[in-house]
Amino acid sequence: MARVLIVDDSAFMRNLLKNVFFKGNLDTVGEAADGEDAITKYKELKPDLVTMDIIMPNKDGIAALKEIRRIDQNAKVIMVTAVGQEKLVKSAIKFGAKGYIVKPFQAPKVIEEVKTVLGIDG
Amino acid sequence: MSIDTEEFKKEFIEEAREYLDILNRSIIRIEEGELDLIDEVFRCAHTLKGMAGTLGYENLQGVSHRLEDIFDGIRSGEITVSPDNIDTVLNGVDRIERMIDKIDAENTDDLEEKEREKEKRALKISITLSDDCTLKGIRAYLVIQTMEEHGEVLKITPPMEDIEDEKFGLDFSVILRTDEEEAEIREVLNRIADLERIKITKSEVLKEEERAQESKIFEYPKKEITKEHISVVRVDINRLDKIMNLIGELVISDGRLSQIGKEYNIVELNDALEGAGRSMTELQNEIMTIRMVPISRIFNRFPRMVRDYCRETGKKIKFVMEGGETELDRAILDDIIDPLVHLIRNSMDHGIELPEDRISVGKAEEGYIKLSARRERDDVIVEVEDDGVGIDIEDVRRKAVEKGILSQEEVDKLDDEVAKNLILLPGFSTSKAVGELSGRGVGMDVVKTRVEALGGSVRIYSKKGEGMKVVLSLPPSMAIAKVLIADVSGERYAIPLNDVLEIARIGDVGAKTLYKRRVLSIRGKVIPLILLSEVFKNRRLLNIFNLNDDAGGDAIIVERNDEEIIALVVDGVLDQRDILIKPLDRFLSDIRGIGGMTILGDGKVVPIIDINSLPLDGVSNA
Numbered sequence: 001m002a003r004v005l006i007v008d009d010s011a012f013m014r015n016l017l018k019n020v021f022f023k024g025n026l027d028t029v030g031e032a033a034d035g036e037d038a039i040t041k042y043k044e045l046k047p048d049l050v051t052m053d054i055i056m057p058n059k060d061g062i063a064a065l066k067e068i069r070r071i072d073q074n075a076k077v078i079m080v081t082a083v084g085q086e087k088l089v090k091s092a093i094k095f096g097a098k099g100y101i102v103k104p105f106q107a108p109k110v111i112e113e114v115k116t117v118l119g120i121d122g
Numbered sequence: 123m124s125i126d127t128e129e130f131k132k133e134f135i136e137e138a139r140e141y142l143d144i145l146n147r148s149i150i151r152i153e154e155g156e157l158d159l160i161d162e163v164f165r166c167a168h169t170l171k172g173m174a175g176t177l178g179y180e181n182l183q184g185v186s187h188r189l190e191d192i193f194d195g196i197r198s199g200e201i202t203v204s205p206d207n208i209d210t211v212l213n214g215v216d217r218i219e220r221m222i223d224k225i226d227a228e229n230t231d232d233l234e235e236k237e238r239e240k241e242k243r244a245l246k247i248s249i250t251l252s253d254d255c256t257l258k259g260i261r262a263y264l265v266i267q268t269m270e271e272h273g274e275v276l277k278i279t280p281p282m283e284d285i286e287d288e289k290f291g292l293d294f295s296v297i298l299r300t301d302e303e304e305a306e307i308r309e310v311l312n313r314i315a316d317l318e319r320i321k322i323t324k325s326e327v328l329k330e331e332e333r334a335q336e337s338k339i340f341e342y343p344k345k346e347i348t349k350e351h352i353s354v355v356r357v358d359i360n361r362l363d364k365i366m367n368l369i370g371e372l373v374i375s376d377g378r379l380s381q382i383g384k385e386y387n388i389v390e391l392n393d394a395l396e397g398a399g400r401s402m403t404e405l406q407n408e409i410m411t412i413r414m415v416p417i418s419r420i421f422n423r424f425p426r427m428v429r430d431y432c433r434e435t436g437k438k439i440k441f442v443m444e445g446g447e448t449e450l451d452r453a454i455l456d457d458i459i460d461p462l463v464h465l466i467r468n469s470m471d472h473g474i475e476l477p478e479d480r481i482s483v484g485k486a487e488e489g490y491i492k493l494s495a496r497r498e499r500d501d502v503i504v505e506v507e508d509d510g511v512g513i514d515i516e517d518v519r520r521k522a523v524e525k526g527i528l529s530q531e532e533v534d535k536l537d538d539e540v541a542k543n544l545i546l547l548p549g550f551s552t553s554k555a556v557g558e559l560s561g562r563g564v565g566m567d568v569v570k571t572r573v574e575a576l577g578g579s580v581r582i583y584s585k586k587g588e589g590m591k592v593v594l595s596l597p598p599s600m601a602i603a604k605v606l607i608a609d610v611s612g613e614r615y616a617i618p619l620n621d622v623l624e625i626a627r628i629g630d631v632g633a634k635t636l637y638k639r640r641v642l643s644i645r646g647k648v649i650p651l652i653l654l655s656e657v658f659k660n661r662r663l664l665n666i667f668n669l670n671d672d673a674g675g676d677a678i679i680v681e682r683n684d685e686e687i688i689a690l691v692v693d694g695v696l697d698q699r700d701i702l703i704k705p706l707d708r709f710l711s712d713i714r715g716i717g718g719m720t721i722l723g724d725g726k727v728v729p730i731i732d733i734n735s736l737p738l739d740g741v742s743n744a
Contacts, residue, residue, distance in 0.1 A: 116315035
């Protein structure tokens with residue numbers, strides 16, 4: 001089962017995603033509440049994929065993405081975004097983000113995005 | 123580079139690749155112990171060396187020469203067939219292959235020259251986003267950004283600004299220049315969500331105005347992308363031959379069916395066959411057209427040959443070519459290369475005099491050789507003409523006696539026109555010294571044999587001291603011909619319609635004996651007459667000389683050797699049809715008057731009459 005690290009400063013959003021992943025047969029191996037925490041957990045857990053919120057305290061999502069991609073150039077990071085943050089998503093893509101999901105979430109779209117990036121069928 | 127050289131180069135490359143193919147296959151078999159293949163690979167290396175030398179590719183010539191030496195060593199037993207040695211040989215072959223590639227692309231065989239950046243391919247990637255895609259501008263951006271990691275994005279449609287502003291539907295496309303395979307690119311795109319459809323094709327030509335805009339980035343080789351290149355398919359000539367044979371079989375089946383239709387009087391069948399017949403004729407014509415190649419394909423090699431010859435011998439020759447656009451069947455084209463090489467060498471060697479000799483007889487210092495081709499009615503005429511010494515008839519007569527071809531009496535009886543043709547006989551050569559070029563065993567007789575085997579004829583025109591003209595008249599294409607089927611004493615013969623001028627009923631025109639020769643008088647013209655039944659020794663002789671008005675028999679008036687008109691007498695003309703010509707077996711091929719065989723609808727084999735070799739008096743050796 002693919003192992004996912006959820007990074008979001010909102011516990012509500014983390015639980016929501018965790019629930020979606022559970023239903024999608026994905027294993028949430030860890031959660032981080034800010035950029036700093038995300039980098040530590042990434043090194044520790046070596047997940048297959050990271051979902052990364054962009055606006056967060058203690059290092060935003062883009063800074064965390066850059067650092068994670070520096071540590072692991074094959075890291076698969078999906079940005080969590082909302083309408084109005086297009087510019088930020090674009091710069092995340094430039095720094096190697098493999099995809100994005102848009103709040104408010106639609107569960108099937110989230111699963112599809114993650115599985116596509118991971119190369120898992122269905 | 124001129125078009126001519128380009129054409130010649132293509133041919134060289136094509137041929138070189140064939141030799142490479144043989145080398146690659148045979149060398150491995152030699153390693154496995156099939157030592158008798160060594161002669162074949164030696165020949166390949168030798169020919170490659172020769173071709174490379176002729177075109178001035180010295181590196182290629184060098185490597186081929188080295189290979190030739192090794193093969194020679196293996197043949198003589200000095201070099202063993204060890205894996206190490208085979209490695210060396212194969213490395214050499216690989217090197218030749220790279221040189222050929224390089225000649226093809228850059229017209230140089232110098233591999234040491236800085237290798238140009240590997241040609242990159244351009245792919246057109248067309249994407250359709252899924253209709254529930256959110257932030258589609260970002261999705262498209264993700265695709266484009268990802269593609270940037272795998273190559274150079276040359277063009278985005280619609281433009282990037284519109285994509286960023288989401289001013290597009292669900293479709294956009296990217297032209298990507300990349301080293302990666304299509305499949306790799308597809309795999310990368312499969313890792314991006316919300317892409318409903320991914321289509322990857324080789325990039326088409328950018329339109330002119332786009333090219334102007336994109337000129338700085340659009341520099342990959344034309345041959346990859348021009349429309350022309352895409353719409354032209356190269357086909358192995360053997361495949362066309364196969365199709366040709368199949369059509370031939372169809373023609374035979376069609377003949378068989380129409381025979382059945384006639385025998386049982388089935389009107390519907392005959393009607394249906396008429397339609398089928400039309401399609402078949404069209405199909406034949408199409409294939410014939412596909413097989414046609416301009417004769418310039420082989421003409422283009424001659425200027426170089428003449429130039430090199432002049433440099434070696436000090437002769438001065440102005441070489442002129444005409445009618446290079448005349449088209450001939452590819453198979454015929456291949457077969458007249460050697461005869462033409464021989465004829466031109468002949469003109470250079472034995473025809474054109476040295477400059478001082480020309481001046482002393484009042485000719486221009488520079489000799490003149492013209493090679494020309496033209497379509498004349500249904501034939502292609504190829505001529506080699508020179509203004510050299512011409513044929514010395516007396517010399518020819520003397521040589522014929524010397525060589526034991528004819529006795530002095532026989533020679534004396536020959537008129538000049540016939541004597542001239544003695545040079546076409548095997549083993550005849552009038553040159554005083556064996557020439558550097560043409561004295562190599564290919565005589566005029568070979569020219570004659572080759573051309574006649576193709577269904578053509580050779581004529582010689584010459585005046586002593588003024589030059590010589592050899593005229594080859596060739597069928598533009600082969601295999602299927604229109605013929606008359608004639609009844610000759612109960613047996614059927616096919617007469618090529620190509621040669622036929624007119625058909626007349628004997629009773630209407632009148633045959634008579636004039637000065638012991640049988641002739642036909644038609645509209646005041648007297649035409650020599652040949653009874654095919656006599657020629658082919660049929661048991662039942664035609665009895666037309668009773669001059670009975672009811673005497674059966676048709677006279678088929680034909681033109682012979684393009685100048686002489688004769689009449690062939692047959693019992694009747696039965697039919698006119700398309701037939702497939704099957705060449706005669708080797709042991710039958712010298713029967714005078716018979717040019718081939720065909721199989722008619724009822725499965726019977728019928729000889730095809732060769733008007734030009736038909737014995738005028740006397741009997742065929744059939």
